[in-house]
Amino acid sequence: MSSTVPSDVVVVGGGVAGLTAATFTARHGLDTLVVDSGESILRRNAHLENFPGFPAGINPRQLLDLLGEQADGAGAERLTATVTAVETTEDGFHVETDDDDRFHTTYVVAATKNEVGYLDGVDGVGVVDRGKTFVDTDDRGRTGVDGLYAAGRLAEKPHQAVVCAGHGAEVAVTLLEDDDRPFYHDWVATEGYFTDRGRDLPPGCEEVDEPERRERERASLETMRERFDDAHPDDQVTHPSLRED
Numbered sequence: 738m739s740s741t742v743p744s745d746v747v748v749v750g751g752g753v754a755g756l757t758a759a760t761f762t763a764r765h766g767l768d769t770l771v772v773d774s775g776e777s778i779l780r781r782n783a784h785l786e787n788f789p790g791f792p793a794g795i796n797p798r799q800l801l802d803l804l805g806e807q808a809d810g811a812g813a814e815r816l817t818a819t820v821t822a823v824e825t826t827e828d829g830f831h832v833e834t835d836d837d838d839r840f841h842t843t844y845v846v847a848a849t850k851n852e853v854g855y856l857d858g859v860d861g862v863g864v865v866d867r868g869k870t871f872v873d874t875d876d877r878g879r880t881g882v883d884g885l886y887a888a889g890r891l892a893e894k895p896h897q898a899v900v901c902a903g904h905g906a907e908v909a910v911t912l913l914e915d916d917d918r919p920f921y922h923d924w925v926a927t928e929g930y931f932t933d934r935g936r937d938l939p940p941g942c943e944e945v946d947e948p949e950r951r952e953r954e955r956a957s958l959e960t961m962r963e964r965f966d967d968a969h970p971d972d973q974v975t976h977p978s979l980r981e982d
């Protein structure tokens with residue numbers, strides 16, 4: 738077994754909820770690791786037409802790639818593996834994978850849709866069985882076990898990508914607040930928006946001047962042109978019961 742690598746947050750599940758949560762925690766300075774087995778159910782969608790911001794829809798596998806790239810850019814690490822166990826420790830959790838990696842972390846965000854088996858070793862997790870399994874949470878994604886959160890479909894959010902992404906963000910903000918991070922909002926504003934009104938720059942916010950804004954827009958346009966230059970190479974994924982392999 739490899740040595741225990743510490744992190745602040747381990748996000749279990751890198752679908753829409755997990756990747757969005759990771760983007761928020763990483764942007765705010767928490768060492769964030771996403772462990773994902775690569776089977777987001779969104780991969781089965783044929784063409785995603787109700788995710789805001791894409792008026793002609795988007796290939797869902799492309800969207801997942803973009804969400805992953807955004808988490809990377811925010812500073813999150815990503816590992817392809819299956820989490821097999823989470824155990825509580827005096828100061829957080831141990832997370833184990835099927836590759837025998839072992840991580841110590843202060844927080845766990847579970848975002849695994851209906852997969853809960855790896856939480857068996859954590860006392861106090863409320864698992865709800867309604868044909869599919871879900872984790873019981875409060876309205877901000879807290880499970881009742883300090884430091885353990887559930888996000889997206891796993892927290893019984895409606896089975897829609899944008900809702901699950903939004904919930905990932907909400908859970909991450911909740912975690913930042915619970916961690917007592919200095920945090921007001923994750924906002925980028927124009928130069929002087931706060932400070933020219935005699936206000937300090939609120940924690941979590943950033944002001945950018947006009948050259949910097951233009952540079953960020955240029956980089957964004959370049960990235961999006963590259964990513965949308967060609968059709969996404971991944972094959973369409975169907976229901977496991979319909980697969981021939």
Ligand SMILES: Cc1cc2nc3c(=O)[nH]c(=O)nc-3n(C[C@H](O)[C@H](O)[C@H](O)COP(=O)(O)OP(=O)(O)OC[C@H]3O[C@@H](n4cnc5c(N)ncnc54)[C@H](O)[C@@H]3O)c2cc1C
Pocket residue numbers: 749750751752753754755772773774775776777778779780781782783784785786787788818819820821848849850852855888889890891895896897898899901902
């Ligand atoms: C055919 C189909 C079409 C759909 N079309 C739409 C649509 O048009 N619009 C819409 O809004 N929604 C659509 N959805 C629903 C949408 O895909 C889900 O609501 C959304 O993906 C849920 O997000 P999530 O992050 O909670 O779960 P997921 O995106 O499924 O992510 C869960 C992740 O957890 C990982 N995981 C699970 N167990 C482990 C483990 N032990 N260790 C590590 N990783 C693990 C999985 O590999 C997966 O990547 C569709 C779903 C299907 C099946």
